[in-house]
Amino acid sequence: MSFNYLVLFLTTVSLVSGYQNYTIITRLGNVNGLVIPTTEGDIFRFTAIPFGKAPVGSQRFLKPQAYGSWNRTFDATKLGPACMQSYTGAIIYDNNLSEDCLHLNIYVPYNISKDVRRSVMVYIHGGGYMTGSGISYDGSRIASHGNVIVVTINYRLGMFGFPSLQNSEVVENVGLWDQILALKWIKDNIDDYGGDASNITIFGESAGGFAVNFLMLIPRNKGLFHRAIIQSGTANALVALKKSSVVGRLIGKNSGCNDQDQSMFLRCLRYLDAGFIVNKTDEYSANLGIDILSEIVFTPVLDGDLLQRTPMELIKDKSSKEYQFFESIDLIVGNCDMEGAYVVPLGKAFETKFSFNISDGIPKQFLCDGLIPRIVQNYYENSSSISDLLCQEYTSEDKTAQSLYVVHFLTDFVFIAPAVDLLQSHASSKSSSTYQFIFSEDLRLFYPNLPSWFHGAGHATELIFLFDARNMTVTNFTLSAKQTSFSKQLIEYWTNFAKTGNPNGPNKADWLPYRSGTESYKQLSIRNMTNGNHYRKDYVKLWNTIDAYKFPTSAGANMQSRIGFSLVVFLYAFKLFT
Known part of the structure; x- marks a missing residue:
């Protein structure tokens, strides 16, 4: 018609x-x-x-x-x-x-x-x-x-x-x-x-x-x-x-x-x-x-x-x-490098209980006695072994490093580890394309009062460069000349992909596809548009090892769950060196 x-x-x-x-x-x-x-x-x-x-x-x-x-x-x-x-x-x-x-x-x-x-x-x-x-x-x-x-x-x-x-x-x-x-x-x-x-x-x-x-x-x-x-x-x-x-x-x-x-x-x-x-x-x-x-x-x-x-x-x-349909779709998966930045505005509600001032930093106690136990109780059957391992892997004696560990903890658990798991699964397809990005441009429009110890791109920051920020915030924000140029680069990647299944195009810094062996990702920031490999590799292995133990999807994994969590710790340690 x-x-x-x-x-x-x-x-x-x-x-x-x-x-x-x-x-x-x-x-x-x-x-x-x-x-x-x-x-x-x-x-x-x-x-x-x-x-x-x-x-x-x-x-x-x-x-x-x-x-x-x-x-x-x-x-x-x-x-x-x-x-x-x-x-x-x-x-x-x-x-x-x-x-x-x-x-x-x-x-x-x-x-x-x-x-x-x-x-x-x-x-x-x-x-x-x-x-x-x-x-x-x-x-x-x-x-x-x-x-x-x-x-x-x-x-x-x-x-x-x-x-x-x-x-x-x-x-x-x-x-x-x-x-x-x-x-x-x-x-x-x-x-x-x-x-x-x-x-x-x-x-x-x-x-x-x-x-x-x-x-x-x-x-x-x-x-x-x-x-x-x-x-x-x-x-x-x-x-x-x-x-x-x-x-x-x-x-x-x-x-x-x-x-x-x-x-x-x-x-x-x-x-x-x-x-x-x-x-x-x-x-x-x-x-x-x-x-x-x-x-x-x-x-x-x-x-x-x-x-x-x-x-x-x-x-x-x-x-x-379901998988066969999933693998047939060309796919980009990406994250901001500090997705867990929302812990700063939301964490203020817990300053009194855990005796800290978030402007100075977030202490180990908040993570190991507050956040981790609740996540493990809600998602990992209250396993004390998992709690102990997570606390060990995300703590530091340095106050700034400890504060950033808390942000990384939420970033890895909610966003990065699941994203990499999904990418690994999709990358095995021969019928579609797979790409990963990590966005790291530190623009604090959505997080205007972040403390001095924080750095990185918080959750949703990339949206400022794709859409009109004035419709998403109460501030009348306008991109600078450099930010506008960066915005156009992002849009070209997104729209090239929409047209062809490949984000690359004329006069664009090459974005390598994600493969299981190389795990290539594109760094997206004004000063860094390079390709990297194996983003947060050790922490991804940590979470994927825990998930493989707690959520077995095969007979072998079920056997693993019967053997016990000591095997998980061993497997994680082994994977770090393989």
Whole structure:
């Protein structure tokens, strides 16, 4: 079926002086967007396009339903709402929140033409499955400099997206179902905006990275996307998924719903005020204590449908249909070098209990008597041997070194070790490409009060160079000339990969592919764009050895678990010298 592309320029100025309306004809109906001038050319922006019906009332906690078409010209000039979430720490336009939030935003560079088929990049935002929105990430910079179409999406968050109710009348993981419905919409409709539906890359950061990885492990998604970039969060991390969870039920009870009759309990939850549920979730989160550093309240769960086995199992089972789909996707996986920087703002809450001032440093006591025991209790069956080993490997007598060890501990556990494990699994594929990056540009926009002992790139820092930082922070930040040049280099890597599966291109410092033997990675900072090998090799081996013991995926590994943890210590020591 062919469609005519507009053609209609209006002189009406909307939202911001100088922006013109622009209407296109699509298979779903006419859509009116804005033409926004940038230093690299015009961007055609279409915002708050609905891909799903409002999941409210009886549809709360169920799969999303496709929105369908519209009769009148759809107004895509205004910024839509974010999905329900806490205001705390979230940057949201006009504090506009709604359950009716299943919208997406499209950024098209230069022109819209049926004769141009641009690669498409779909961004899935992070925020710990609890906060964030597609509209917070203006895709204009990537679209214009990379000559690609960028789409950002919303999905349900917190209890609305990941109910954790263990109720047969509830669909778990509806936040993932939202993402899948958005991808189906993009696959079916993006050609109306000049996009190439056969060349779609999904990318995401933090919980968005988790989501990208989960989507790669769901075979029914075949054809919805072809490449993936996972930034700062892989689904095989222990924090990314719970096998089961009743957090939603606990919050429901705290909200005044009686859970003696599950049908009545669910009816009560479905008609509670959405803001009230958010407030009760905030109350629950406020009582996490030190677990706030290593636990996500609402996560995907094993539901017997989308997710039947853990990612840790699936990436080791090369005969599974999940692995075969996973390995078919071209992949970049990367991290900031000091992801665990969030321990600084969050760690202030524990200064009195552990008798320290975080400006001076973080002591061994906080790590070995506080953080490690809770992580080992939550994820490693409270093994004192594992606690002792981790404390030994991440301590120093030097105050500055000890402080940085705490940051590295969280970085390695949550991010680096799982990322390398995933890369190793994917690199064995002969049908797709694999790349790793380590981002190390120390820009503290998200962490303005870091102490003098800290150095490195904290979690999410790379986003400042990919998107417009003014939409993500309360400060009116503008990149310097050097930072702008660096930003363009990153965008070229990202968009080259989206177009071809290879980040390299003319006049680019070569980015070597990741191979099991060499484990090459690209260092990304203004002063260092070199390739390295075996990033944090010894610490990755430490965590992978522990995980192989605690989460056996073969008969041999089960035998290892029966022999005991002394073997783990031996294996780790042996691996350090091999």
